[in-house]
Amino acid sequence: MMDQAYQLFEKQQEERGINLNDVKKKLLDLKIETPSWGYGDSGTRFKVFQQEGVPRDPYEKLADAAQVHKYTGAAPSVAIHIPWDRVDDYSSLKNYANDLGLTIGAVNPNLFQDDDYKYGSVTNVHSKIRKKAVGQMIECIQIMREVGSKDLSLWFADGTNYPGQGNFRLRKKWMEESLTEVYRQLDEDHRMLIEYKFFEPAFYHTDLPDWGTAFNLSMKLGPKAQVLVDTGHHPLATNIEYIVSYLLEENRLGGFHFNSRKYADDDLIVAAHNPYELFLIFHQIVEALHDETKDVVQNAQSIAYMLDQCHNLEPKIPAMIRSITNVQTLYAKALLVNRNRLHQAQQEQNVLAAEHELRRAFDVDVTPLLYAIREEKGVPVDPVNAYLNSSYPQEIVKRGKGGASW
Amino acid sequence: MMDQAYQLFEKQQEERGINLNDVKKKLLDLKIETPSWGYGDSGTRFKVFQQEGVPRDPYEKLADAAQVHKYTGAAPSVAIHIPWDRVDDYSSLKNYANDLGLTIGAVNPNLFQDDDYKYGSVTNVHSKIRKKAVGQMIECIQIMREVGSKDLSLWFADGTNYPGQGNFRLRKKWMEESLTEVYRQLDEDHRMLIEYKFFEPAFYHTDLPDWGTAFNLSMKLGPKAQVLVDTGHHPLATNIEYIVSYLLEENRLGGFHFNSRKYADDDLIVAAHNPYELFLIFHQIVEALHDETKDVVQNAQSIAYMLDQCHNLEPKIPAMIRSITNVQTLYAKALLVNRNRLHQAQQEQNVLAAEHELRRAFDVDVTPLLYAIREEKGVPVDPVNAYLNSSYPQEIVKRGKGGASW
């Protein structure tokens, strides 16, 4: 029945004026990085429910990540976090990853769990602690060189809980000074991704609360600095796709942390609560990929897509796979927008027709297309179930409970 | 190609274990009421852009509503608003509606535009004004008798803008007293729908700010009083489908005002900003329709589905049609959930499988199904375009600008 479905799909999309070759090419090219920490135990402040079989060290995390790539063909790199993933020999870690068909992706310094960072890292009132944080970031750059990574990915938990606790403008200066020092250490082909977050774990102010602060910082630092958009880090109702589009126009969109939320930074399976939002984000990216301006196209082509989610209830590996297939689904739908007709309607200020053009694409069932892509890649058409039916879920049970955690 | 698409659709759904006959029957039964005011000019506090061709009186509003029904076969009734739709002879209005193939639906007293209501209607400090408001509601009951309506639909703008402005508990008593008096006037087969709203036009407190206040009021009044859920009237991130499900379990879900919003009560075309939300609402209703408890089923079967939206930029009639087809689309998808498999997964606490069951249904393209339904009904398969290609849009232009407005 799938063949029949695909033939019908092909006919329908051709009739809609869609170039399916281009669509398929772009879908085949889509790579999504998974985060090493996401394979370990995590949860809420109320409880981290430990699962049987979570990896106990960075090597086991890579092994699990390799499963995600095995079943999707779309997750060939893994982000690591320092100190969580500190090892003695990074070339061994790199080789281990390569043997699994993986590469090491973004390197993330974890600047919020040492007692030293209780009152801030790069915005700490003590220069000694700011220097420690700078040092930890430079360590990450060295690790990048060893593991062949190109992205230094920075998220700061820095902020305050109470009015008066911190001096906003001093902290701003300290952050700029610290990052300037780190930026200088980057290699030519390195990139610095700067993430922002509206709130949590700081509950009065956060030093980089929004895209504007991250963007302005990146402008001061230089062209290797770009903004990282975590889809769960905005005030409710924020039009994220507008921010994405804006950053593309400014050539400063570095990448994404994908996850889903309904309330705060809930870090759930991607697109589980409002799939249309991710479709609209991808629509902006697809528009940029077809732009006339070379810089915009180039920015759109070099976006780092990453998952960043925290599975408290569901098993880690299939949840990660589900997130990846959800991203594929919504990217596929965005690729089915007839942009000519859309632009025509926009030009005519025909609100109903323009909106319809997007919705029509969103409503298409892209299952046949994704099956076709997967067959072409040589991976299972239904990655989650293929994984669940494999022996791996049983094998890792012997790791027991109490694996890596945050 | 549509035939082929429908055959494939049928095969796929049968394979998924869906009883398409039941699905089609339910879809054919779906009726959505449109609001008379929605055909007139409306907008924001900054500007009401007048459109050419909006109706100038209640009769023309009905004529426009008849177009929506003509092209959808799903909008056979029209809500009216008093005093906006006051006429000398309601039986004439009723007959006019009937001749157009319509009936008059809910009757809404408009209790917020008289100068008397500046500081509140049923919660006004002056008993004279509270009595006026009660009188206006009783007038609506009389109109209901004349036009054959069964629903008195109540929304109160009452509230305050500043701390201290009003006495909360006195206002609560006054509202209960006033509504008790109105309730007594209802006929046996009448229903009183009580709407709530988080904020606007009052900006400090609203007398019925949430479902809890509307529900508690309905419990005090009696079984004819039920809660009306406007999808735009909640704090951001509120789980509306939970409220819907809760009210169904309590047999107090009276009906809906459908519209879409991203920020506040934006009153846009239904499901334009987060279609998944309406799907999830309908999923709860479908669950209730198949419940074992008679009262729950009965409540689910008697829900009053109504549009309540305000088109500032787009033409009124096709926007109304689009809202109706959007409702149909999302109801259709909700009907395609395999509830057995869902319940099984819920029972097994298999989070991934349960969530997948819903998403799978949402991802189905129901276009073939809706085309089939429409053919069965004898209406155009693409209602918006059929309307736009008719002569009606041109004909009404002669009404000029400056028609009915709020």
Next chain:
Amino acid sequence: MMDQAYQLFEKQQEERGINLNDVKKKLLDLKIETPSWGYGDSGTRFKVFQQEGVPRDPYEKLADAAQVHKYTGAAPSVAIHIPWDRVDDYSSLKNYANDLGLTIGAVNPNLFQDDDYKYGSVTNVHSKIRKKAVGQMIECIQIMREVGSKDLSLWFADGTNYPGQGNFRLRKKWMEESLTEVYRQLDEDHRMLIEYKFFEPAFYHTDLPDWGTAFNLSMKLGPKAQVLVDTGHHPLATNIEYIVSYLLEENRLGGFHFNSRKYADDDLIVAAHNPYELFLIFHQIVEALHDETKDVVQNAQSIAYMLDQCHNLEPKIPAMIRSITNVQTLYAKALLVNRNRLHQAQQEQNVLAAEHELRRAFDVDVTPLLYAIREEKGVPVDPVNAYLNSSYPQEIVKRGKGGASW
């Protein structure tokens, strides 16, 4: 200078028509319960920073709580949490408390950290787990009898993370069944406090998300069941004082969990981010204390005031004291509203005058009044500094790090 300040204060308030004797009496009567868990280590999902000197067992928690009472004279009872505060001999715990000048207050079953509760406690799909939760609540009632507590305080983390994960209406029935069973076990003079929360740790739906669900549940259970309002558990912008007033009118306001938040359930020092909000809440309570209806007065007089906060950065004991003095400050200001003038302005719909009456009271510096009250009580006029200057902060350091935590 304080004497002079108090004399001036007295003259000013008398001139404003305030009965200072009544104000002082009410302030002297104000008792605020502190939570045992609040003395231990706690924090965010990202990190719990351990402090030196946090208590290692329930007895040490009581000792710390006794310090708060010693310096404020306003915190004579302590809420306990089961299983965190499980001891072999509750009468010994009770006696220990009494010897410290304390009593045991509300008993809270902690129904969210056992692995069994991963998918819910009283709404769990397995009756065995629901029964376990019921058993744990009944254990708490037995503890109440042993320690002389009158309040069973219930908060449920129950909810789901994904659409489809749970069956809303079944869960509602299960919760009602479970609570009915618990309710039956209450003694005549027991009270059941039912707390609600908008979200967290569940991120799709929560079984008791708002006051309406808690209130309706309390109505089904009976008069001993009342609603507990945690000031951090609402959607942003919710008018909490309206809910408070509404529950007082319905005689179902059981008590408060006080804390402050700017974003989500941040659990910070009370009133640290918007002190006016707590003032407005107390204004509604003061109105109820002076009501003509006996039931309203009685409800207002029996409110259980409790702190519920989580200090990640600041030392626990002085933060608790600060919260208590903040509560006193805002209650004192609320007591200085000239209600006659306020009611007069409300009656005249004089918005500016009514609002001014509240703001005038809020703007009064109540330091002289609080100093006078504390002198009358025989406690230090500046409780935080008196505590900090005592030897206790140094003494507890010897407990080291790694005390009780959540």
Next chain:
Amino acid sequence: MMDQAYQLFEKQQEERGINLNDVKKKLLDLKIETPSWGYGDSGTRFKVFQQEGVPRDPYEKLADAAQVHKYTGAAPSVAIHIPWDRVDDYSSLKNYANDLGLTIGAVNPNLFQDDDYKYGSVTNVHSKIRKKAVGQMIECIQIMREVGSKDLSLWFADGTNYPGQGNFRLRKKWMEESLTEVYRQLDEDHRMLIEYKFFEPAFYHTDLPDWGTAFNLSMKLGPKAQVLVDTGHHPLATNIEYIVSYLLEENRLGGFHFNSRKYADDDLIVAAHNPYELFLIFHQIVEALHDETKDVVQNAQSIAYMLDQCHNLEPKIPAMIRSITNVQTLYAKALLVNRNRLHQAQQEQNVLAAEHELRRAFDVDVTPLLYAIREEKGVPVDPVNAYLNSSYPQEIVKRGKGGASW
């Protein structure tokens, strides 16, 4: 009693280490501009309740504004809006203002009510309409020259209601092009204030939704372009004082539109719903006024303070006066922070002490200080009541209903 109160106040503040001369000087210097439109009728989309006595033309608006200045001595300038305040002879308008003791302040082009602007002004798809908008802004610059104004104040309602309706990046380019053209026309001593708004009247996207977009635009345009912060234009829970502080550090804080809101852009009397927020904003400004960096001080000294509020229920003039006295109150409190002690506590990471330093200042009753300031200025100590007891409120009644409206 006020003398006694002031003496005590003086003693207390000196004891706290506050330099009252500096405080008084700064308070005497505080000027707040009122908006001409705020004297006319305005309201919500549901109803504009007309008041008796609202001004009928720009001259009467100025006369009313003069009353606000007469009673406060702090509102010497008036913002005007084009086309609402278009007159034939601007020098006559200017002279009329001067005779009343006023000057004309910011000139605001009103770019959202012409039918042409239905789908946008500077982001309109039609270059002809973008040019019209540019022309209207240049007209405003010419008016600035005639009336002696230095501030061109820009707010754009531009945005879209539906996904797909507009092309984000094209619109961004059009806005930048348009503003560049306008910027070129500014005189040396002119300033362009760029306002942003989260949403409304556009409900899907707004072209300048946040400070980041306004700031980036101002950076592209040049040093005369600065950001205007309207306190009601942010997502809920946004830390506005952080934005203010950030812009000061960047020397791009142009000014404020003050008003109060609890939910959306409610435009109510300043500080009526959360007075602490405005205190915290002023605290950042006071910090900047005492900074060591000349540019920061200069920016803080040249902030344009403006009211922007919309009184639907209360009379306009006294509401405006109330807003001004509220601003004075909160600025006065912010001036009473002991910054040395605050900085000391920040340096020591003493969270409790730092927070206390702010709260202590906020809790001071500054009534005696404000009375002293007013006496020094020669205006009534209680401006609202002095105005209400004057003959002016009666005199303007003869204007009748139906005056200027938006």
